[in-house]
Amino acid sequence: MVDAAVLAGCRSCERGAQQRLYELSHRQVYRLMVRMVGLQDATDVTQQVFLQVFRKIDQFAGHSKFETWLYRLASNEALQHLRKGRRWKFQPLTQEPVSRHASEEDRNENKELIERALSKIDPELRAIFVLREIEGLTYREIAEAIEIPEGTVGSRLNRARRELQQHLADLGWEP
Amino acid sequence: MNCLEVQESLAAYFDGEIAADVRSIMETHLGRCAECTRDLAGFKQISVMTRALQTPSPPDSLWAQIEQQLDQQPLAVSAEQPRTWASLAPRLFALAATVVVALGLGSFIYDSWIAQGEHPRFAVEFGQYVDGFRRDPIAAQQIFLAKYESQLVDPQQAIQHVGYHPAVARGLPEGYTLVSTHVVKMPCCTCVQALCKRSDGSTLAIFEHDENQTTEWFGDSPETMAACHDKQCCFVQLDGQLAASWRQGTRHITMLGVEDAAEVSQMVAWMDENKAPLPD
Numbered sequence: 001m002v003d004a005a006v007l008a009g010c011r012s013c014e015r016g017a018q019q020r021l022y023e024l025s026h027r028q029v030y031r032l033m034v035r036m037v038g039l040q041d042a043t044d045v046t047q048q049v050f051l052q053v054f055r056k057i058d059q060f061a062g063h064s065k066f067e068t069w070l071y072r073l074a075s076n077e078a079l080q081h082l083r084k085g086r087r088w089k090f091q092p093l094t095q096e097p098v099s100r101h102a103s104e105e106d107r108n109e110n111k112e113l114i115e116r117a118l119s120k121i122d123p124e125l126r127a128i129f130v131l132r133e134i135e136g137l138t139y140r141e142i143a144e145a146i147e148i149p150e151g152t153v154g155s156r157l158n159r160a161r162r163e164l165q166q167h168l169a170d171l172g173w174e175p
Numbered sequence: 176m177n178c179l180e181v182q183e184s185l186a187a188y189f190d191g192e193i194a195a196d197v198r199s200i201m202e203t204h205l206g207r208c209a210e211c212t213r214d215l216a217g218f219k220q221i222s223v224m225t226r227a228l229q230t231p232s233p234p235d236s237l238w239a240q241i242e243q244q245l246d247q248q249p250l251a252v253s254a255e256q257p258r259t260w261a262s263l264a265p266r267l268f269a270l271a272a273t274v275v276v277a278l279g280l281g282s283f284i285y286d287s288w289i290a291q292g293e294h295p296r297f298a299v300e301f302g303q304y305v306d307g308f309r310r311d312p313i314a315a316q317q318i319f320l321a322k323y324e325s326q327l328v329d330p331q332q333a334i335q336h337v338g339y340h341p342a343v344a345r346g347l348p349e350g351y352t353l354v355s356t357h358v359v360k361m362p363c364c365t366c367v368q369a370l371c372k373r374s375d376g377s378t379l380a381i382f383e384h385d386e387n388q389t390t391e392w393f394g395d396s397p398e399t400m401a402a403c404h405d406k407q408c409c410f411v412q413l414d415g416q417l418a419a420s421w422r423q424g425t426r427h428i429t430m431l432g433v434e435d436a437a438e439v440s441q442m443v444a445w446m447d448e449n450k451a452p453l454p455d
């Protein structure tokens with residue numbers, strides 16, 4: 001948990017506090033980035049997110065949870081990265097060549113299908129869906145992170161799920 | 176509530192983000208509507224599949240990279256003296272004298288990655304790969320291949336991509352098995368990378384490439400030359416592991432994760448014995 005002491009330390013640019021904040025939150029940021037921009041760019045974008053966090057820490061007013069603010073910076077960074085068009089070739093994790101040994105872990109072909117389906121939907125819908133399903137945010141937190149009205153979160157999740165179902169069906173998935 | 180209304184609120188219902196009274200109305204509808212119930216089951220399946228996804232851990236070196244960036248901002252003003260080969264020379268000299276002992280004892284000296292070549296960012300990435308390789312070669316391999324344009328090839332077919340038969344197309348010495356062969360387009364060069372296993376299950380990576388790449392790949396990690404079989408080999412001491420590179424015919428071979436000079440000598444001898452041209 002990123003507490004007030006860590007935040008205060010980050011505000012005065014203390015390296016120890018910055019490192020603590022990183023240790024407490026880098027896994028969730030990286031996890032979101034892998035799903036949003038793909039494995040090959042996830043490290044770079046995660047790095048950018050933390051540089052932004054340290055640069056903008058004064059702007060965190062404490063009205064919401066720190067995590068929600070962090071997800072907002074992270075989602076923004078991911079969406080910007082995708083908009084820049086540097087990576088049109090978003091490749092889901094398991095489409096990449098894997099060695100025979102790694103394939104043991106990737107036995108479940110459902111994983112590959114859902115990753116491919118995820119890579120096909122609109123990035124903003126993807127962010128909303130991932131924040132809900134993987135990060136477990138509430139609708140209010142998603143609304144704050146993505147900066148959309150809370151009342152529209154449900155309809156977007158409806159759309160995300162239906163589009164995912166459609167892509168899965170196109171990929172030959174049978175429930 | 177009709178089907179359309181239920182469908183509109185289905186996500187909110189599924190996510191538990193709906194008022195209790197609406198919830199009970201929806202439950203009544205779902206109890207007698209197969210279509211809406213099927214949609215709800217679809218949401219559940221997608222949710223289960225998504226939650227089952229696993230994410231690899233971020234590289235351990237990520238914090239160091241961030242720190243470096245944080246440091247660079249104030250440093251950009253004061254002209255920091257770059258580290259040069261000259262400043263490293265005394266240390267390298269001392270290392271050269273002790274390398275035989277170091278090889279035997281496996282006591283390695285950690286040296287941070289400093290980009291010396293033309294592709295500083297690549298040097299950092301390659302450093303991460305090398306660092307990861309020591310801990311989990313298979314995971315490091317996946318991350319490495321994901322970074323660059325790479326293709327899994329049959330070693331005999333690699334010639335179609337690189338214009339030559341790589342050494343591994345002729346097989347490997349006894350006690351080694353080939354796990355995979357990739358043609359990888361890195362910023363510095365296109366190489367053929369073969370992942371091999373020893374009989375004890377440990378992993379070795381063999382790169383074949385056109386130019387000498389030890390500086391580009393390993394930055395300023397300590398190097399020393401030693402004779403292996405009939406060749407001068409460059410040994411690079413990495414954090415907890417060893418790499419070796421030598422000229423083989425018109426190209427260069429670099430092995431990552433080598434055990435000792437004896438292993439390199441054996442590999443050099445084997446490649447020399449098995450260099451007869453293969454039919455194209």
Ligand SMILES: [Zn+2]
Pocket residue numbers: 177178179181204208209210211212
């Ligand atoms: Zn219905």
